[in-house]
Amino acid sequence: MSDMILEPTAVAQWQHVVREASSEANRNLPDDIEAYLVLTLQRHIRDTEGLQRRMALDYLSALQNTGALRGDALQTVGDHCLLLAGLFPQQATRRQVQVGYFVDLGRAAYRDLGEQLRASAALLFQRLAEAFLSLTEVLHALRNLGGAPALTAAEALDFWSETGSAYALQTLRRHTGSLPARSVSRKRH
Numbered sequence: 001m002s003d004m005i006l007e008p009t010a011v012a013q014w015q016h017v018v019r020e021a022s023s024e025a026n027r028n029l030p031d032d033i034e035a036y037l038v039l040t041l042q043r044h045i046r047d048t049e050g051l052q053r054r055m056a057l058d059y060l061s062a063l064q065n066t067g068a069l070r071g072d073a074l075q076t077v078g079d080h081c082l083l084l085a086g087l088f089p090q091q092a093t094r095r096q097v098q099v100g101y102f103v104d105l106g107r108a109a110y111r112d113l114g115e116q117l118r119a120s121a122a123l124l125f126q127r128l129a130e131a132f133l134s135l136t137e138v139l140h141a142l143r144n145l146g147g148a149p150a151l152t153a154a155e156a157l158d159f160w161s162e163t164g165s166a167y168a169l170q171t172l173r174r175h176t177g178s179l180p181a182r183s184v185s186r187k188r189h
């Protein structure tokens with residue numbers, strides 16, 4: 001990270017770091033999406049227990065709930081998947097899945113939540129589902145700003161192959177000094 005800048009509040013500090021990471025990832029997040037990411041980081045960053053949970057089981061459990069319980073559970077799954085994919089992608093390797101698994105699951109949780117809600121809240125979660133990959137890239141950049149690369153060269157290649165992430169390709173280029181010799185078919189966009 002560049003020189004440490006102390007902001008007057010924790011939210012302002014997170015916002016500063018997210019903006020710096022957004023710039024590093026070459027992603028311009030809309031204000032509402034950026035604000036949601038900032039609040040998610042502030043709310044969940046110390047929730048190590050939640051990040052150890054089995055997301056697929058939590059997702060299926062959430063779908064069996066109704067009303068506010070369902071909404072809260074879907075939001076938690078989406079938030080945890082976002083943090084796992086963006087800040088802790090090595091958890092995917094430990095769980096023997098690819099990082100794109102968390103992207104797909106988190107995107108689905110936000111999309112399902114957006115379909116359940118009304119008006120502006122529904123729109124926010126639909127937009128979060130659409131921006132999930134960009135948010136993951138911003139969180140990868142946030143890790144890189146702290147001096148801890150989010151992805152190894154092999155993980156960057158896999159993530160780029162799975163999702164088409166421009167930031168993963170840039171990370172791969174940083175690790176290897178080159179680009180893949182041939183185009184790898186991308187499963188998702």
